[in-house]
Amino acid sequence: MSGSTRRLSGAIQRLSALRPRKGVGSGLQRAQSFMILTTLLYRASHLTVGVLAVAQRRDGHPAQYLCLAAALALSLLVYGTALRRGWFEPRLVWADVLVTGCALPYVLYGWGGVRETPTIGWAMLLGGSASGLAAIVLARRQALTAIALLVVTHLLGYHLVGASRAVLGGHLNSLLSSAAITAIMWWYLRRQGRLLDEANARALAAEHQKARYAERLDHHRALHDTVLATLTTLAGGGIDANAPEVRERCGREAAYLRRLIQQTADEVHHPELGAALEDAVRSAESLRLRVTAQYHELPPVPPEVAAAFADAAREALNNVRRHAGTGHAYLTAAGSGDRGLLVTVVDRGPGFDPEDYVPGFGLRGSVHSRMAEVGGRAVVDTAPGEGVRVELRWPA
Known part of the structure; x- marks a missing residue:
């Protein structure tokens, strides 16, 4: 963090x-x-x-x-x-x-x-x-x-x-x-x-203003280290803008900017959870998987729960990259019920027949087990030709 x-x-x-x-x-x-x-x-x-x-x-x-x-x-x-x-x-x-x-x-x-x-x-x-x-x-x-x-x-x-x-x-x-x-x-x-x-009330307003300023500062630093650095390098003419690695980096940073723009002014994200999920998304994007991520009113959760969600989401995205035969995944995180949390990872790959599939160690240990350890659960919904939907929910 x-x-x-x-x-x-x-x-x-x-x-x-x-x-x-x-x-x-x-x-x-x-x-x-x-x-x-x-x-x-x-x-x-x-x-x-x-x-x-x-x-x-x-x-x-x-x-x-x-x-x-x-x-x-x-x-x-x-x-x-x-x-x-x-x-x-x-x-x-x-x-x-x-x-x-x-x-x-x-x-x-x-x-x-x-x-x-x-x-x-x-x-x-x-x-x-x-x-x-x-x-x-x-x-x-x-x-x-x-x-x-x-x-x-x-x-x-x-x-x-x-x-x-x-x-x-x-x-x-x-x-x-x-x-x-x-x-x-x-x-x-x-x-x-x-x-x-x-x-x-005055103290709450002051703390809220400080928190919003810290959040903006965090975004500004991230933009400075990513988008601004890339634009500065391109403007200097020192690299080929059409090079595959440059285009790939621009695509990742465009996706990051898109997620920032989609956030409304009223959305308040829990910093640990939002940062953990965003880290999982960036990790997948660094491996050339395009991720469309959306976050909606993330509730505050214990640190161990945020870590479990991030690790399980990272593994689900890795499975999309390795097995789905597609270069695009969708991650959505939103509050669910009374201070609960629901995160879904979806791909539009060929899917599979659950009855003929034996879960590997990654799905068993890195997804199901991690969620169960913090009182949550993971559900895999798929069918041949229908893609795969991994649903992470807390509490179970």
Whole structure:
């Protein structure tokens, strides 16, 4: 592999390393995951207080257990859905505000026999986590409406049990500070997540530009060492342009130029695979076999797979030169399926009858075995008078 090709491979590897790994996601997704975890822990601390408060009451009314069970079930629904989908559902957040934050204290007061401030406190605590959740999930007006509704209902609820002004003031501060702190935290994390995504996008664009420049540089050097050198020599008049060896060299380099022109601007070739196949083609052309090669959206493959394809394709081209009785072969390489690869080598020779043919060492060892060793397979399709098609596929 040439130095520029190695640099291109390294650039693409660095570019791949900058992409978010599977299961990690973008910066914004990471911020969302962190907020889900933070608010979940906040709600879990309030539920823990509720479990302890209800468990310690020996004369607990069944309604108290039902209210605690309802709070637990709704919390599991809200946070379970968020963990599964990556963010909260606004309708479930509204249900949490109305049921857990607003209705629960009045159910305890009306049917649970709760008439004292300490016994209703655990239900009031849940309003703090409900207000924080509303502040980061709901639209601004809806969030303000939900928080105002929590404030009014909780102040009225504490008033029913005769809570002191200090308790009312402290709880009001808890509701509003929970919403404010959660909103500020979410604003900061979301901003940092977006900045991280923008930085990654700029880095990816820069690495992509470097990779494309390295690819162009590789082509320029190849043209300098081949086509330009030939044209310069011909222009100097030092050799006979009609000499067989000169015409043969011009034909090989014309085929190379043709392959470059056929590549579209959007095609991105994996450097190791593309270079390996092109080396196999040039090797065959140096032995006076004309090869029409086309490459389409080559996927990235492990180095050992690229080497196996190149070696198997080289042997298939050698077989065309030795046995097909034709001086022309066709090689096509393209992506297949989910990141798979298909390479075909075709000739228009006389072909043969597969039932009367015993594969030689080259076909057995250099084609079939090489592909099988890397988890691929080789198929030979031929018939008398139909030429030969060698199909190399990975994975098998």
